[in-house]
Amino acid sequence: MKPVIAIYPGSFDPLTNGHLDLIERGSKIFDELIVAILRNPEKEALFSLDERLEMLRAMTKGHANIRVDSFDGLMVDYAMRVNASAVLRGIRAISDYEYELQMALMNRKLEPRLETVFMMPAEAYSYLSSRLVREIATLGGSVSGLVPNMVEEKLRKKLHPAIKRRERRQKTGR
Ligand code: PNS
Numbered sequence: 001m002k003p004v005i006a007i008y009p010g011s012f013d014p015l016t017n018g019h020l021d022l023i024e025r026g027s028k029i030f031d032e033l034i035v036a037i038l039r040n041p042e043k044e045a046l047f048s049l050d051e052r053l054e055m056l057r058a059m060t061k062g063h064a065n066i067r068v069d070s071f072d073g074l075m076v077d078y079a080m081r082v083n084a085s086a087v088l089r090g091i092r093a094i095s096d097y098e099y100e101l102q103m104a105l106m107n108r109k110l111e112p113r114l115e116t117v118f119m120m121p122a123e124a125y126s127y128l129s130s131r132l133v134r135e136i137a138t139l140g141g142s143v144s145g146l147v148p149n150m151v152e153e154k155l156r157k158k159l160h161p162a163i164k165r166r167e168r169r170q171k172t173g174r
Helices: 018-030 047-058 077-081 094-110 132-138 150-173
Strands: 005-010 032-038 065-069 086-090 113-117
Touching: 005 018, 005 077, 005 094, 018 032, 018 086, 018 113, 032 047, 032 077, 047 150, 077 094, 086 094, 094 113, 132 150
Parallel strands: 005 032, 005 086, 032 065, 086 113
Antiparallel strands: none
16 A cells, blocks of 8 residues: 655744644654645745754654655645655644635645644643744743743743843833
């Protein structure tokens, strides 16, 4: 039987424990899982593509059937280039469903040979998103338990000047 290759595309800005949970689950049901980071020059990211590749590679290095890569252009074209037959996406809550359904059906229209597979992360991560992690970390809040330690450390280093400025403003009222 032909091995089933799946891609797990996303921005991963930054990688969260919810992403890692889904990667673990996906790696158990697919023969190979390619975590594919979108290179999007139009969207300003907090972490550079190299930083995101480094973090994802470090956090998945124990798994022989997981590969980390990046892509630009249409996701379906990338999937065909790497011989993937499935796309893995996570659904946390009903609110994700509408956008994910629209994207899955549009991708099916573009490339009917590619099947979208939805998986649910652990309930503990059902409210977690990279956008909220960025916002909380930028405003000096704790993201402990929401992202891997390595990501937490990198967020602290990157946002250190912003956190210091915020603390100074709070002290001086300016
Ligand atoms: O982590 P995100 O930001 O929710 O991931 C969205 C992503 C990268 C899966 C989506 O934006 C995507 O596939 N972009 C590539 C361009 C593309 O194929 N667009 C058509 C989608 S129907």
